Amino acid sequence: MPPKTRQRRTPDEARELILVAAQVRLSAYGVRGLTIKDVAADSDINHGTLLHHFGSAEGMRNALLARMTNSLTEDMSRILKENPGPESSIEALFDLMSSTGHIKLLAWRAMEEGRNNQFDMPDASIESVANIIERITSGLSDHDQLRARNMVFLAVSAAVGWGICGTGFQQMFGLSPAQQEEFPRWVGQQMAKLATQ
Amino acid sequence: MPPKTRQRRTPDEARELILVAAQVRLSAYGVRGLTIKDVAADSDINHGTLLHHFGSAEGMRNALLARMTNSLTEDMSRILKENPGPESSIEALFDLMSSTGHIKLLAWRAMEEGRNNQFDMPDASIESVANIIERITSGLSDHDQLRARNMVFLAVSAAVGWGICGTGFQQMFGLSPAQQEEFPRWVGQQMAKLATQ
DNA sequence: ACGGTTATTAACAAGAATGTTAATAATAGT
DNA sequence: ACTATTATTAACATTCTTGTTAATAACCGT
Numbered sequence: 530m531p532p533k534t535r536q537r538r539t540p541d542e543a544r545e546l547i548l549v550a551a552q553v554r555l556s557a558y559g560v561r562g563l564t565i566k567d568v569a570a571d572s573d574i575n576h577g578t579l580l581h582h583f584g585s586a587e588g589m590r591n592a593l594l595a596r597m598t599n600s601l602t603e604d605m606s607r608i609l610k611e612n613p614g615p616e617s618s619i620e621a622l623f624d625l626m627s628s629t630g631h632i633k634l635l636a637w638r639a640m641e642e643g644r645n646n647q648f649d650m651p652d653a654s655i656e657s658v659a660n661i662i663e664r665i666t667s668g669l670s671d672h673d674q675l676r677a678r679n680m681v682f683l684a685v686s687a688a689v690g691w692g693i694c695g696t697g698f699q700q701m702f703g704l705s706p707a708q709q710e711e712f713p714r715w716v717g718q719q720m721a722k723l724a725t726q
Numbered sequence: 727m728p729p730k731t732r733q734r735r736t737p738d739e740a741r742e743l744i745l746v747a748a749q750v751r752l753s754a755y756g757v758r759g760l761t762i763k764d765v766a767a768d769s770d771i772n773h774g775t776l777l778h779h780f781g782s783a784e785g786m787r788n789a790l791l792a793r794m795t796n797s798l799t800e801d802m803s804r805i806l807k808e809n810p811g812p813e814s815s816i817e818a819l820f821d822l823m824s825s826t827g828h829i830k831l832l833a834w835r836a837m838e839e840g841r842n843n844q845f846d847m848p849d850a851s852i853e854s855v856a857n858i859i860e861r862i863t864s865g866l867s868d869h870d871q872l873r874a875r876n877m878v879f880l881a882v883s884a885a886v887g888w889g890i891c892g893t894g895f896q897q898m899f900g901l902s903p904a905q906q907e908e909f910p911r912w913v914g915q916q917m918a919k920l921a922t923q
Numbered sequence: 924a925c926g927g928t929t930a931t932t933a934a935c936a937a938g939a940a941t942g943t944t945a946a947t948a949a950t951a952g953t
Numbered sequence: 954a955c956t957a958t959t960a961t962t963a964a965c966a967t968t969c970t971t972g973t974t975a976a977t978a979a980c981c982g983t
Binding site for chain 2: 939940941942943944947948949950
Binding site: 556557558559560561602629632633635636637638639640641642643644649650654655658659662663666675678679681682683685686687688689690691692693694695696697698700701702703704708712715716719722723726 | 753754755756757758799826829830832833834835836837838839840841846847851852855856859860863872875876878879880882883884885886887888889890891892893894895897898899900901905909912913916919920923
């Protein structure tokens with residue numbers, strides 16, 4: 530019998546393959562879809578190998594959480610960095626939150642919040658955004674600085690809330706799909722008004 | 727041997743006991759805490775009885791989802807009905823979204839969205855809010871009506887986003903806990919400005 | 924080429940989660 | 954008081970999920 534051939538990956542490659550498959554499953558089936566057997570099957574990797582790389586099912590989930598959190602905060606940082614005024618950045622933020630990956634992550638975090646201390650923000654994520662905010666508001670008076678931070682916080686909160694329950698709530702508020710689509714631009718205009726006061 | 731004594735409840739009572747225990751577990755442990763055995767144990771009911779009343783584990787989850795959704799939309803309706811201006815209603819909305827129950831529900835919905843068609847809003851919930859919006863905006867021009875609906879939608883979105891990730895994001899935006907606490911009031915003031923333009 | 928390291932695999936084990944069944948106790952209607 | 958209905962229960966069965974182990978194939982440094 531010829532010896533069986535195996536594909537051998539570097540640990541980083543294997544972890545990457547697994548986490549990509551895990552993220553797809555999270556988006557498609559929610560947290561209950563994150564079983565090691567299913568994730569392993571989707572990434573064509575033996576589930577024993579998965580445990581070898583992540584230690585446990587919880588280890589895999591924590592790794593996925595960290596990965597997705599970093600991805601989200603990097604995207605947020607980039608948007609805040611690249612867009613000068615409120616209008617364009619707010620539309621970009623709403624765009625960002627219409628990506629299912631980010632929304633599933635935030636929903637996941639909110640769901641587990643309060644019981645799993647592994648779930649606080651990674652320091653790198655906190656800093657990547659905090660640095661941008663710091664730069665944007667540098668040179669302003671204390672009052673204007675707080676105001677600017679509140680504005681960004683409001684824009685982000687609105688974008689997140691819209692991503693979390695926008696489609697579910699649109700009927701309640703009597704907004705047609707077209708009006709719903711216009712909503713981010715409208716928010717941008719309102720924020721611009723507030724900024725130039 | 728004396729015959730064993732049993733507590734016999736009406737179906738509504740039993741379902742109520744079970745769903746209350748289930749909601750507590752959802753808040754404490756997330757969706758993965760919603761196993762029929764644990765929920766049954768918490769409500770001092772045999773898990774076979776639970777299945778008798780809800781048919782399946784998924785049936786129990788759907789019932790909980792409907793119950794919590796109705797509770798949320800009733801609270802929203804009440805707030806919109808009782809508060810005349812933007813400022814007070816917005817603070818009340820933020821208060822509402824700081825209740826863990828509502829946030830866990832929205833996170834849960836967002837998490838499962840896109841694959842479970844049982845998860846769309848119950849008609850009663852849609853109407854309870856839609857009626858209030860209808861009443862508030864009646865008599866306005868088309869333009870002002872859309873504007874009013876957008877304002878409410880923005881306020882709700884911001885409150886939801888703040889509830890979902892407010893505590894997780896506050897460090898990123900350089901807001902102290904005290905400033906974070908002031909945030910809802912600040913949003914109310916800004917919305918009032920926009921409304922009186 | 925050789926030897927040590929380790930990523931990979933299948934097989935197995937243990938526990939958890941869901942669901943089924945038959946018996947039984949409580950209740951309501953007559 | 955009798956009967957039909959049904960809520961309740963324990964015991965069992967099945968599948969799912971996680972984790973372990975020993976063997977093995979692939980790779981790296983020397």
